[in-house]
Amino acid sequence: NAGVTQTPKFRVLKTGQSMTLLCAQDMNHEYMYWYRQDPGMGLRLIHYSVGEGTTAKGEVPDGYNVSRLKKQNFLLGLESAAPSQTSVYFCASSYRGRKNIQYFGAGTRLSVL
């Protein structure tokens, strides 16, 4: 079982460039999440989705956009990257409801120069 797969694993961008991070899950989970992890800050929720075609803002959504066109995929976009977006990005998925365990991908390490 692949679980949650994130691509790419590493990326270096120049300020102002755009990119899309892809998250794919094969567990038929309804919910998907994008987090960023920064030293001393833990994980902070960027955006999440409770189903195909629906997305919502999390704690730190500015500068990011997301799309969930298919149930198994959740895309995170940076339209104009900034150095403040240098971080490790994690995708997670779960069944519906707060009792359900989140399964995490291995992360994408992004540097914006």
Add this chain to the structure above:
Amino acid sequence: AQSVTQPDIHITVSEGASLELRCNYSYGATPYLFWYVQSPGQGLQLLLKYFSGDTLVQGIKGFEAEFKRSQSSFNLRKPSVHWSDAAEYFCAVGADTGNQFYFGTGTSLTVIP
């Protein structure tokens, strides 16, 4: 608002010694609580969870945690630490809506021989 506090940024223990990692939460209703572990360069893996019932919960890898409502705590324990337990540990609480989880800032564990 929901929040999770992990007071210890970094802990060092000797192999074979006991371990306790602290977690305090702020939440209005019955919390759904989780402990995750993150090995270097990896995503987060669930160690254990508490939803209701017995306040002492057992997890994987010999970990346990005790929910204490009066202290708003959910501390993680292990009787005898192994070198492979060196990792970052995150406490999390599931939010009211069922859509969001709030993570603590993490505790980094170093195990010395």
